[in-house]
Amino acid sequence: MDKFDKLTGTAAPLPLVNIDTDMIIPKQFLKTIKRTGLREGLFYELRTDEDGNAKDFVLDQPAYKDAQILVAGDNFGCGSSREHAPWALLDAGIRCIIAPSFADIFYNNCFKNGILPIALPQEQVDLLMDDAGRGANAVVSVDLEAQEIKGPDGGTISFEIDAFRKHCLMNGLDDIGLTMAKGEKIDSFEERRKLSQPWA
């Protein structure tokens, strides 16, 4: 997993609420057995019409083609647990998503892939949404260590993040490696349970 410390780039506005993971990546792209190459499926039905022609979706507009930040509405990533959603976002270069709230499973999946999801009060998201609407001229900076976002006009917004998740993201840590280092604790837990709950 790539580390995340600071990010400066264009932010793309996606002012819809309840963007579900079916919308982020429709089912026909879930048949892959790989994690890569999912960019093609990202927001496929918002991006293309039924004949596959481009619909001038925000991420396809010249001003946003290099966007690394997405600003979206409430309850982003609801629905299916498919990790293909963050994989597709990452494959398209998105490293940070800012929204008033996120669905739990998606939020968690982001951290496993080096993507920073930031939840902010609606008013602050509204401001950043306006900034994002100004296109490539509106550069937004995200500093994970300082837990700050700087808008194009110099205003600063602070954000909250769980300390352990921040640590893992900043250092690009592999969760499984961390847990395997606690192997003895898992062993002894299993030993205890063999006695107390042999059916489990």
Place this chain on the structure above:
Amino acid sequence: MSAPRTLFDKIWDSHLVDRQDDGTCLIYIDRHLVHEVTSPQAFEGLRMTGRTVRRPEATLAVPDHNVPTSGRAQGIEDEESRIQVEQLSKNCDEFGVPLFGMDDVRQGVVHIIGPEQGFTLPGMTIVCGDSHTATHGAFGSLAFGIGTSEVEHVLATQTLIQKPAKNMRITVEGKLPVGVTAKDMVLAIIGKIGTAGGTGYVIEYAGEAIRDLSMEGRMTVCNMSIEGGARAGLIAPDEKTFEYIMGRPMAPKGGAWEQALAYWKTLPSDEGATYDKELVLKAADIEPQVTWGTSPEDVIPVSAAIPGPDAAPDDNKRSAIARSLDYMGLTAGTPISEVAIDTVFIGSCTNGRIEDLREVAAVAKGRKVAENVRAMIVPGSGLVKNQAEEEGLDQIFIEAGFDWREPGCSMCLAMNADKLAPGERCASTSNRNFEGRQGRGGRTHLVSPGMAAAAAVTGHLTDVRELS
């Protein structure tokens, strides 16, 4: 005396392997269900790092999302789907994970087969790379969906890194009116709390109307917890739970059964346990429900009219309603019962169990599917299919003009060949009415099995109580 604890607290505490100073916990996972769509990258991860599956015997795999629901003997026509299903078999073989393959009578939707086999037991932690894992909470087990990275984590370590969720209790008091089911109850709850109302919480469902539900009904309610934003739903285990589990192939037997039973009886929330959030509903107020929009929270009683953007409290909501109405091809103010449908889908992890099929048969018996309506019934598992056939339900369905198919996820998410065409309108017993969920441009109305059957025979959304 220790402080009173909720069912969730008890399960959490008993699965704690480690707790860091920052509050991050390592919790033990008792059961891991695996399907073909969200597991290939996890197995590949194990392969690349030379890791193994820590407890293959606590893991159970089944192909369900991609499998065809007709002509199964010919295999899977779609190449990508076929590769994914074959990959699951290869991975299970290589890592020693038990698998119910496509030709196994026990194959079915992952959340149907877990309970059916007695793999799902009270007090356990159960995960699967699928958001509807919440289903298993009906047994008083903490069950939730995870992403593929976490699937790999559980395969390798039998644990997950988590922080405890908050406790919410939803109490449904009194008795449900006749003709109103578990599906209507959970849709009404989602309508009330909203699709993000349960975010950060585990919902415990309580009250007389919940206790009165069969295990099938309880599974339907817990299944849709995720549609209200909660990763998990829970119902305290009781005599009904124990009776359902007893004698199932993977359930404990003999002395182990007695020992397990004694433990399970300690699980219900203690008197005086506190919740971070509480909601109380009266069962008598719940009518059969129908969704009109593109989020499960867009739900109304079947007697109501379709709302318009003016009903919304803010601009974001107003534009969401306008967008939904446009996608759904509906006009605000139209009574929902006047909306004609093209297709009926009965099945899924929400409503693909035997009781659901009996509900459909009760409506279908002696009636015919309306002209121009295609109606399919997809049983949740091979065993559900067999039981329905033993009871003669298949004959009722076939005589009425329903298409009786093989088990799988089918048109709930349309990864196999069962899908809606653009603009096609469907009364569906599944769980999501998202844009494009059942096929690009498809229009989904979520309903109970009885309501779906009623729509099939009348050709429009109908109050099932008018047909009895």
